[in-house]
Amino acid sequence: DAGVIQSPRHEVTEMGQEVTLRCKPISGHNSLFWYRQTMMRGLELLIYFNNNVPIDDSGMPEDRFSAKMPNASFSTLKIQPSEPRDSAVYFCAISLSGTGELFFGEGSRLTVL
Amino acid sequence: AQSVAQPEDQVNVAEGNPLTVKCTYSVSGNPYLFWYVQYPNRGLQFLLKYITGDNLVKGSYGFEAEFNKSQTSFHLKKPSALVSDSALYFCAVRTGGGNKLTFGTGTQLKVEL
Numbered sequence: 001d002a003g004v005i006q007s008p009r010h011e012v013t014e015m016g017q018e019v020t021l022r023c024k025p026i027s028g029h030n031s032l033f034w035y036r037q038t039m040m041r042g043l044e045l046l047i048y049f050n051n052n053v054p055i056d057d058s059g060m061p062e063d064r065f066s067a068k069m070p071n072a073s074f075s076t077l078k079i080q081p082s083e084p085r086d087s088a089v090y091f092c093a094i095s096l097s098g099t100g101e102l103f104f105g106e107g108s109r110l111t112v113l
Numbered sequence: 114a115q116s117v118a119q120p121e122d123q124v125n126v127a128e129g130n131p132l133t134v135k136c137t138y139s140v141s142g143n144p145y146l147f148w149y150v151q152y153p154n155r156g157l158q159f160l161l162k163y164i165t166g167d168n169l170v171k172g173s174y175g176f177e178a179e180f181n182k183s184q185t186s187f188h189l190k191k192p193s194a195l196v197s198d199s200a201l202y203f204c205a206v207r208t209g210g211g212n213k214l215t216f217g218t219g220t221q222l223k224v225e226l
Contacts, residue, residue, distance in 0.1 A: 004156075031212050043157075043203065043216040056213065091156055095212040099164055100145050102214060104156030 004105035006092050012111045018080040021108045023092030024073060033102065034067055034077050035091040043091075049075065082112045115140045115208040117187075119217035126194045126224055134189040134220045136204030145207035146187045147214065148178055152200045160202075163187060174198070194224045 003026040013019055025032060033048040047057040052069045060067070064083070069075040079086055089109050093102040117138045126132045138144050145164050149157040161172025168180045178189045189202060204217040 033213070042218045045213065045215070048213055093157075098212070099162065100147060100207040100212045100214060101159050101162060102149075102157070102212065103159070106154075106156045 003103045004092055004094055006090075006105035006108050008108055009106065010109045010111075012113065013082055014113050015083055016081045017112075018078065019082045019086075019110060019112075021077040021090050021092075021110070023075040023077075023105060025075070025092070025094045027072065029072070029094035029096050030098075031095045032069060032075055033093040033095075034075070035093060035104075037089045037091060037107070038087075046077070046090075079110075082110075084112045086110060087112050115144075115206050115215060117146070117204045117206045117215065117217040119202075119204055119220045121220050122218075123221040123223065126222070128196050128224050128226050129193050132191050132194040132198070132222065132224070134202050134204075134222060136187045136189065136217060138185050138187060138204075138206055140206055144187075146178075146180065147205040147207075148172065148176070148187075148189050149203045149205060149216075150200045151203065151219075157203060160189070194222075196224050196226060198222060199224045 005024040007022045031050050034046040036044045046059045047067045049069045067077045089107045091104050091107045093104040147162045148160040151157045160176050161170050163170045163180045171177045176191050201219050201221050203219050205214040208215045
Protein backbone atom coordinates (compact mmCIF):
# COMPACT_ATOMS: atom_id res chain seq x y z
CA ASP A 1 0.00 0.00 0.00
CA ALA A 2 2.96 2.31 0.09
CA GLY A 3 2.27 2.90 -3.57
CA VAL A 4 -0.61 5.27 -2.80
CA ILE A 5 -0.42 7.79 0.02
CA GLN A 6 -3.64 9.44 1.14
CA SER A 7 -4.10 12.34 3.51
CA PRO A 8 -5.60 13.08 5.87
CA ARG A 9 -6.37 9.62 7.24
CA HIS A 10 -9.14 11.02 9.39
CA GLU A 11 -11.06 14.26 9.11
CA VAL A 12 -13.90 15.54 11.23
CA THR A 13 -15.57 18.71 10.07
CA GLU A 14 -18.80 20.59 10.37
CA MET A 15 -21.51 20.82 7.79
CA GLY A 16 -20.84 23.58 5.31
CA GLN A 17 -17.07 23.44 5.54
CA GLU A 18 -14.80 22.72 2.61
CA VAL A 19 -12.97 19.39 2.63
CA THR A 20 -9.94 18.50 0.52
CA LEU A 21 -8.67 14.95 0.32
CA ARG A 22 -5.26 14.26 -1.17
CA CYS A 23 -3.68 11.37 -3.01
CA LYS A 24 -0.03 10.88 -3.93
CA PRO A 25 0.52 7.84 -6.13
CA ILE A 26 3.80 6.26 -7.07
CA SER A 27 5.08 6.85 -10.56
CA GLY A 28 4.37 4.48 -13.42
CA HIS A 29 0.61 4.31 -13.12
CA ASN A 30 -1.66 4.95 -16.07
CA SER A 31 -4.96 5.48 -14.28
CA LEU A 32 -6.09 6.95 -10.97
CA PHE A 33 -9.44 6.35 -9.31
CA TRP A 34 -11.43 7.86 -6.47
CA TYR A 35 -13.86 5.51 -4.69
CA ARG A 36 -16.21 6.13 -1.79
CA GLN A 37 -17.19 3.43 0.71
CA THR A 38 -20.23 3.52 2.97
CA MET A 39 -22.19 0.84 4.75
CA MET A 40 -25.34 1.70 2.84
CA ARG A 41 -23.95 2.01 -0.68
CA GLY A 42 -20.79 -0.09 -0.57
CA LEU A 43 -17.94 0.91 -2.88
CA GLU A 44 -18.80 3.55 -5.47
CA LEU A 45 -16.53 4.84 -8.18
CA LEU A 46 -16.63 8.62 -8.15
CA ILE A 47 -14.20 9.53 -10.91
CA TYR A 48 -11.17 8.23 -12.74
CA PHE A 49 -8.30 9.75 -14.68
CA ASN A 50 -6.20 8.35 -17.50
CA ASN A 51 -2.85 10.06 -17.94
CA ASN A 52 -4.05 12.85 -15.64
CA VAL A 53 -7.16 13.53 -17.75
CA PRO A 54 -10.62 12.96 -16.21
CA ILE A 55 -12.33 10.25 -18.22
CA ASP A 56 -15.49 9.36 -16.33
CA ASP A 57 -16.98 11.51 -13.58
CA SER A 58 -20.46 10.07 -13.78
CA GLY A 59 -20.17 8.80 -10.22
CA MET A 60 -19.59 12.21 -8.71
CA PRO A 61 -22.76 12.69 -6.70
CA GLU A 62 -23.23 16.43 -7.01
CA ASP A 63 -21.64 19.65 -8.10
CA ARG A 64 -20.36 19.98 -4.57
CA PHE A 65 -17.76 17.34 -5.48
CA SER A 66 -14.79 18.11 -7.69
CA ALA A 67 -11.54 16.31 -8.45
CA LYS A 68 -8.30 17.41 -10.02
CA MET A 69 -5.09 15.79 -11.11
CA PRO A 70 -2.59 18.53 -11.93
CA ASN A 71 0.22 16.03 -12.47
CA ALA A 72 0.92 12.32 -12.31
CA SER A 73 2.02 12.53 -8.67
CA PHE A 74 -0.92 14.28 -7.11
CA SER A 75 -4.71 14.30 -7.08
CA THR A 76 -7.32 15.98 -4.92
CA LEU A 77 -10.97 15.40 -4.19
CA LYS A 78 -12.79 18.44 -2.89
CA ILE A 79 -16.20 18.71 -1.30
CA GLN A 80 -17.66 22.18 -0.92
CA PRO A 81 -19.82 22.62 1.03
CA SER A 82 -19.76 19.34 2.93
CA GLU A 83 -22.89 17.67 4.26
CA PRO A 84 -23.40 14.89 6.86
CA ARG A 85 -24.35 12.44 4.11
CA ASP A 86 -20.84 12.82 2.68
CA SER A 87 -19.49 10.95 5.69
CA ALA A 88 -17.64 7.94 4.28
CA VAL A 89 -14.23 6.47 3.64
CA TYR A 90 -12.72 7.81 0.44
CA PHE A 91 -10.15 5.70 -1.36
CA CYS A 92 -7.66 6.59 -4.02
CA ALA A 93 -6.45 3.74 -6.25
CA ILE A 94 -4.13 3.35 -9.20
CA SER A 95 -3.59 0.82 -11.95
CA LEU A 96 -0.16 -0.08 -13.23
CA SER A 97 -1.13 -2.34 -16.08
CA GLY A 98 -3.81 -2.82 -18.66
CA THR A 99 -5.50 -5.74 -16.94
CA GLY A 100 -7.46 -4.00 -14.21
CA GLU A 101 -5.46 -4.74 -11.09
CA LEU A 102 -5.83 -1.78 -8.73
CA PHE A 103 -3.65 -0.67 -5.82
CA PHE A 104 -5.53 1.16 -3.10
CA GLY A 105 -4.43 3.68 -0.55
CA GLU A 106 -5.40 3.30 3.09
CA GLY A 107 -8.30 5.69 2.70
CA SER A 108 -9.46 8.95 4.24
CA ARG A 109 -12.26 8.63 6.77
CA LEU A 110 -14.46 11.71 6.61
CA THR A 111 -17.02 12.58 9.25
CA VAL A 112 -19.24 15.59 8.65
CA LEU A 113 -21.16 16.72 11.72
CA ALA B 114 -24.54 -3.39 -17.77
CA GLN B 115 -21.57 -5.24 -16.31
CA SER B 116 -22.11 -6.27 -12.71
CA VAL B 117 -21.27 -8.80 -10.03
CA ALA B 118 -23.36 -10.11 -7.18
CA GLN B 119 -22.27 -11.51 -3.85
CA PRO B 120 -25.28 -13.30 -2.42
CA GLU B 121 -23.93 -13.74 1.11
CA ASP B 122 -23.36 -10.85 3.49
CA GLN B 123 -21.43 -13.10 5.86
CA VAL B 124 -19.78 -16.49 5.77
CA ASN B 125 -18.71 -18.31 8.91
CA VAL B 126 -16.27 -21.21 8.83
CA ALA B 127 -14.16 -23.08 11.33
CA GLU B 128 -10.39 -22.84 11.11
CA GLY B 129 -8.97 -25.68 9.08
CA ASN B 130 -12.15 -26.17 7.07
CA PRO B 131 -12.44 -25.23 3.41
CA LEU B 132 -14.06 -21.93 2.62
CA THR B 133 -16.04 -20.63 -0.33
CA VAL B 134 -17.13 -17.04 -0.95
CA LYS B 135 -19.60 -16.79 -3.80
CA CYS B 136 -19.72 -14.37 -6.70
CA THR B 137 -21.82 -14.38 -9.84
CA TYR B 138 -21.37 -12.04 -12.75
CA SER B 139 -23.39 -10.49 -15.53
CA VAL B 140 -21.33 -9.22 -18.44
CA SER B 141 -21.45 -8.96 -22.17
CA GLY B 142 -18.42 -10.40 -23.85
CA ASN B 143 -15.46 -11.90 -22.04
CA PRO B 144 -15.30 -10.94 -18.37
CA TYR B 145 -12.31 -9.64 -16.48
CA LEU B 146 -13.01 -10.73 -12.89
CA PHE B 147 -11.20 -9.95 -9.65
CA TRP B 148 -11.17 -10.67 -5.95
CA TYR B 149 -10.02 -8.17 -3.37
CA VAL B 150 -9.73 -8.38 0.42
CA GLN B 151 -10.15 -5.59 2.95
CA TYR B 152 -8.93 -5.80 6.53
CA PRO B 153 -10.35 -3.39 9.13
CA ASN B 154 -9.35 0.22 8.58
CA ARG B 155 -7.26 -0.67 5.52
CA GLY B 156 -7.52 -0.26 1.80
CA LEU B 157 -8.50 -3.07 -0.53
CA GLN B 158 -5.80 -5.53 -1.51
CA PHE B 159 -5.72 -7.46 -4.77
CA LEU B 160 -5.99 -11.26 -4.39
CA LEU B 161 -6.38 -12.66 -7.88
CA LYS B 162 -7.85 -12.12 -11.31
CA TYR B 163 -9.29 -14.04 -14.23
CA ILE B 164 -8.82 -12.72 -17.73
CA THR B 165 -8.51 -15.76 -19.92
CA GLY B 166 -7.05 -19.25 -19.87
CA ASP B 167 -7.26 -21.79 -17.09
CA ASN B 168 -10.55 -21.65 -15.22
CA LEU B 169 -8.80 -22.19 -11.88
CA VAL B 170 -6.89 -19.11 -10.87
CA LYS B 171 -4.44 -19.10 -7.99
CA GLY B 172 -3.75 -15.99 -5.99
CA SER B 173 -2.22 -14.63 -2.82
CA TYR B 174 -2.35 -16.22 0.65
CA GLY B 175 -3.41 -19.64 -0.67
CA PHE B 176 -6.65 -18.40 -2.23
CA GLU B 177 -7.94 -19.57 -5.56
CA ALA B 178 -11.02 -18.94 -7.63
CA GLU B 179 -12.87 -20.97 -10.19
CA PHE B 180 -14.32 -19.35 -13.27
CA ASN B 181 -17.46 -21.14 -14.45
CA LYS B 182 -18.86 -19.77 -17.65
CA SER B 183 -22.00 -21.90 -17.72
CA GLN B 184 -22.97 -20.83 -14.21
CA THR B 185 -21.58 -17.28 -14.63
CA SER B 186 -19.78 -17.69 -11.33
CA PHE B 187 -16.37 -16.83 -9.96
CA HIS B 188 -16.28 -18.26 -6.44
CA LEU B 189 -13.33 -17.68 -4.14
CA LYS B 190 -11.99 -20.72 -2.35
CA LYS B 191 -9.33 -21.84 0.08
CA PRO B 192 -8.72 -25.45 1.13
CA SER B 193 -8.01 -24.68 4.78
CA ALA B 194 -9.18 -21.46 6.43
CA LEU B 195 -7.14 -19.49 8.95
CA VAL B 196 -8.40 -17.12 11.62
CA SER B 197 -6.27 -14.46 9.95
CA ASP B 198 -8.36 -14.84 6.78
CA SER B 199 -11.23 -13.09 8.57
CA ALA B 200 -11.90 -9.97 6.52
CA LEU B 201 -14.25 -8.39 4.00
CA TYR B 202 -14.00 -9.87 0.51
CA PHE B 203 -15.05 -8.12 -2.68
CA CYS B 204 -15.65 -9.54 -6.11
CA ALA B 205 -15.23 -7.08 -9.00
CA VAL B 206 -15.62 -6.89 -12.75
CA ARG B 207 -13.94 -4.60 -15.20
CA THR B 208 -16.55 -2.37 -16.81
CA GLY B 209 -15.57 -0.43 -19.85
CA GLY B 210 -12.06 0.63 -20.67
CA GLY B 211 -9.35 2.15 -18.56
CA ASN B 212 -9.41 -0.52 -15.84
CA LYS B 213 -12.62 0.81 -14.33
CA LEU B 214 -13.89 -1.77 -11.82
CA THR B 215 -17.36 -2.27 -10.42
CA PHE B 216 -17.39 -4.02 -7.06
CA GLY B 217 -19.89 -6.32 -5.42
CA THR B 218 -21.40 -5.55 -2.06
CA GLY B 219 -18.80 -7.54 -0.18
CA THR B 220 -18.91 -10.68 1.97
CA GLN B 221 -17.68 -10.66 5.54
CA LEU B 222 -15.71 -13.82 6.21
CA LYS B 223 -15.37 -14.92 9.81
CA VAL B 224 -13.07 -17.81 10.62
CA GLU B 225 -13.41 -19.15 14.13
CA LEU B 226 -11.27 -21.47 16.20
